[in-house]
Amino acid sequence: MSKCEQCIVREFSSLKALTKDELLKLSDCKTSHIIKKGEVIFEEGENVNGIYCIKDGICKLTKLSANGKDHIVKLVTKGELLGQRSMISDEPVNLSAVALEDMQVCFIPKSEVMGYFDKNNQFSMNVMRSICGDLKEADDHMVNLAQKTVKERLAEALLYLHDTFGENDDKSLKVQLSRDELASIIGTATESCIRLLSDFKKLGLIELTGKKIVLKDINALKKLAE
Amino acid sequence: MSKCEQCIVREFSSLKALTKDELLKLSDCKTSHIIKKGEVIFEEGENVNGIYCIKDGICKLTKLSANGKDHIVKLVTKGELLGQRSMISDEPVNLSAVALEDMQVCFIPKSEVMGYFDKNNQFSMNVMRSICGDLKEADDHMVNLAQKTVKERLAEALLYLHDTFGENDDKSLKVQLSRDELASIIGTATESCIRLLSDFKKLGLIELTGKKIVLKDINALKKLAE
DNA sequence: TTAAAAATATGATATTTGTCATATTAAAGG
DNA sequence: CCTTTAATATGACAAATATCATATTTTTAA
Numbered sequence: 001m002s003k004c005e006q007c008i009v010r011e012f013s014s015l016k017a018l019t020k021d022e023l024l025k026l027s028d029c030k031t032s033h034i035i036k037k038g039e040v041i042f043e044e045g046e047n048v049n050g051i052y053c054i055k056d057g058i059c060k061l062t063k064l065s066a067n068g069k070d071h072i073v074k075l076v077t078k079g080e081l082l083g084q085r086s087m088i089s090d091e092p093v094n095l096s097a098v099a100l101e102d103m104q105v106c107f108i109p110k111s112e113v114m115g116y117f118d119k120n121n122q123f124s125m126n127v128m129r130s131i132c133g134d135l136k137e138a139d140d141h142m143v144n145l146a147q148k149t150v151k152e153r154l155a156e157a158l159l160y161l162h163d164t165f166g167e168n169d170d171k172s173l174k175v176q177l178s179r180d181e182l183a184s185i186i187g188t189a190t191e192s193c194i195r196l197l198s199d200f201k202k203l204g205l206i207e208l209t210g211k212k213i214v215l216k217d218i219n220a221l222k223k224l225a226e
Numbered sequence: 227m228s229k230c231e232q233c234i235v236r237e238f239s240s241l242k243a244l245t246k247d248e249l250l251k252l253s254d255c256k257t258s259h260i261i262k263k264g265e266v267i268f269e270e271g272e273n274v275n276g277i278y279c280i281k282d283g284i285c286k287l288t289k290l291s292a293n294g295k296d297h298i299v300k301l302v303t304k305g306e307l308l309g310q311r312s313m314i315s316d317e318p319v320n321l322s323a324v325a326l327e328d329m330q331v332c333f334i335p336k337s338e339v340m341g342y343f344d345k346n347n348q349f350s351m352n353v354m355r356s357i358c359g360d361l362k363e364a365d366d367h368m369v370n371l372a373q374k375t376v377k378e379r380l381a382e383a384l385l386y387l388h389d390t391f392g393e394n395d396d397k398s399l400k401v402q403l404s405r406d407e408l409a410s411i412i413g414t415a416t417e418s419c420i421r422l423l424s425d426f427k428k429l430g431l432i433e434l435t436g437k438k439i440v441l442k443d444i445n446a447l448k449k450l451a452e
Numbered sequence: 453t454t455a456a457a458a459a460t461a462t463g464a465t466a467t468t469t470g471t472c473a474t475a476t477t478a479a480a481g482g
Numbered sequence: 483c484c485t486t487t488a489a490t491a492t493g494a495c496a497a498a499t500a501t502c503a504t505a506t507t508t509t510t511a512a
Contacts, residue, residue: 063365065373066452073365088351089358094365117351124350125314125343131357132315138364139289139299139320145371146413147291150499179460187372189500194461210508211459226292376469405490415470420491436478437489453512460507467500477490482483 003027004106009055012079014126022116030106035059041082041097041105048093050109052082057103058165058175061095062184072185074137075100075175077165084127085134087113100175145187148226153186154196155224158206162215172212229253230332235281238305240352248342256332261285267308267323267331274319276335278308283329284391284401287321288410298411300363301326301401303391310353311360313339326401371413374452379412380422381450384432388441398438 004010005023018026035041035057042048044063058077062070073095076082086093087110116123144153158173165174177185183193197213200206205221207214215221230236231249244252261267261283268274270289284303288296299321302308312319313336342349370379384399391400403411409419423439426432431447433440441447 063369065369066378067373069373071369071372073368085358085361088354089362091362094362118347121344121350124347124354128314128350128354128357131354131361132311135311135357135361135364136315136317136320138361138368142299142364142368142371143289143291143297145368146297147293147295152292190459191461191501192499194459195499198461416489417471417491418469420489421469424491434490455512456510458507458509460505462503462505464503465501468498470497471495473492473494475490475492477488479486479488481486 002032004030007055009053009079013053013081014084014123014130015053015081017120017122017126018116019120022120026108026112029112030108033105033107035099035103035105037099037101039099041099041103042093044094044096045092048083048086050107051084051087051113052097053106053108054078054080054082055104055106057105058100059097059103060100060181061097063095070096070184071187072181074134075161075164081127081130084131088127088131100177100181150186150188150192151196151199152225153188154182154193154200155205155221157182157186158200158213158215159218159221159225162218167214170212171214172209173215176211178211228258230256233281235279235305239279239307240310240349240356241279241307243346243348243352244342245346248346252334252338255338256334259331259333261325261329261331263325263327265325267325267329268319270320270322271318274309274312276333277310277313277339278323279332279334280304280306280308281330281332283331284326285323285329286326286407287323289321296322296410297413298407300360301387301390307353307356310357314353314357326403326407376412376414376418377422377425378451379414380408380419380426381431381447383408383412384426384439384441385444385447385451388444393440396438397440398435399441402437404437 004015004027005020010016041052041059054076056078058075060072061074061076062072065071076097082097083093144156148156161173161175161177168174179194179197180190183190186193197206197208201208203220205215205217205224207216230253231246236242267278267285280302282304284301286298287300287302288298291297302323308323309319370382374382387399387401387403394400405420405423406416409416412419423432423434427434429446431441431443431450433442
């Protein structure tokens with residue numbers, strides 16, 4: 001079993017506040033998991049009873065809407081924790097987590113984490129700050145969905161993917177989403193998303209090669225996103 | 227100066243976890259304020275340096291979008307705290323707070339509240355749970371904005387206002403919003419909102435008398451909201 | 453490798469929603 | 483109380499977006 005003390009990823013999450021003793025204990029009670037691309041980590045409504053620490057890979061957090069379509073609420077990558085909100089609220093998870101690429105995650109049972117809240121104030125504050133960050137992001141996202149056009153939202157989403165997850169050697173976006181997934185981030189029909197991507201391509205803003213998307217004119221995209 | 231120990235509203239907020247000693251100290255450092263309808267409590271981008279506890283009244287939390295329109299992110303009423311996220315993240319506030327009716331609020335300086343986080347774990351957990359609740363609400367709201375039609379969102383908003391803030395003696399919704407404000411909750415143009423309200427009226431779902439809105443057929447509205 | 457299935461793409465069209473113009477009604481202030 | 487202003491309402495039209503049909507490409511799996 002790998003040691004949490006030596007895990008680099010830990011340094012980027014709220015867990016960085018843990019003491020040596022706490023880390024040793026954590027190593028014993030955590031379980032490591034490999035999640036294949038497309039596999040579900042947990043599903044909306046489930047009782048998770050702990051949190052997942054993402055060691056590697058990217059996943060989407062989705063919610064099923066009344067019309068039967070999934071909406072992607074957030075993308076989460078290594079160094080972040082999953083299931084914090086549900087654990088703190090003592091409720092089933094509100095979102096499903098599905099791997100967008102192969103992932104390595106560690107599961108930490110609730111009993112262990114709740115102990116940190118009692119004894120380690122720095123950890124509590126880190127978690128609080130992380131959830132506060134999520135809340136700000138969610139509020140901002142909400143306003144965008146309510147007030148911006150689909151075109152603006154698409155431009156913004158492409159820039160977000162670029163800035164947050166970076167690009168491959170061939171300059172294409174590192175996170176590879178299907179058109180369907182991209183549409184469910186910006187909240188539109190798949191066809192509308194495809195059509196706008198084609199428009200962007202014709203305008204020379206992006207380049208499309210299969211699933212690969214290269215941002216050619218970032219400034220123009222920024223202007224489009226307002 | 228009124229005593230926090232005797233304030234009933236306190237019991238409904240995270241502050242219920244405070245000890246007698248903490249409450250006595252709180253009474254000394256808090257300041258009470260009357261906010262008139264339409265007045266601003268704080269504005270997006272401001273440094274608030276503390277939190278507001280709402281003793282009476284309702285306010286809207288809004289965010290200015292790129293197109294110059296305000297979007298109402300949330301309505302907040304007595305017993306709730308304002309500015310928690312900003313204080314914890316140590317950032318300017320992300321949203322503006324504007325009174326929808328005359329309000330009584332108390333301001334508690336940051337220095338005081340941060341002390342509770344250190345010494346009172348129950349208080350920390352209460353704040354965390356409250357922010358987690360906001361996050362869940364925001365995620366849900368986001369999916370609605372992305373996936374539901376304006377009509378569905380209007381029906382939902384009316385039901386939300388009814389369930390959350392109740393009705394007056396004449397059965398009309400207690401929170402009186404302008405058409406413009408209602409539109410900026412559901413994320414649509416004012417005219418579209420007015421038009422749909424007229425449609426709902428013609429269908430016998432609601433009754434309109436000036437600004438007053440009475441829900442006549444709650445079940446039908448629920449069906450419309452899906 | 454090839455057939456079948458899924459994803460992407462595009463046209464045609466319908467529907468939803470926004471915008472502008474203009475009444476009509478209600479509210480505010482002298 | 484009346485005048486002025488703002489809010490509400492509605493029509494006509496334009497723009498954005500969704501839906502359905504169908505072609506093309508890519509991926510999957512037998």
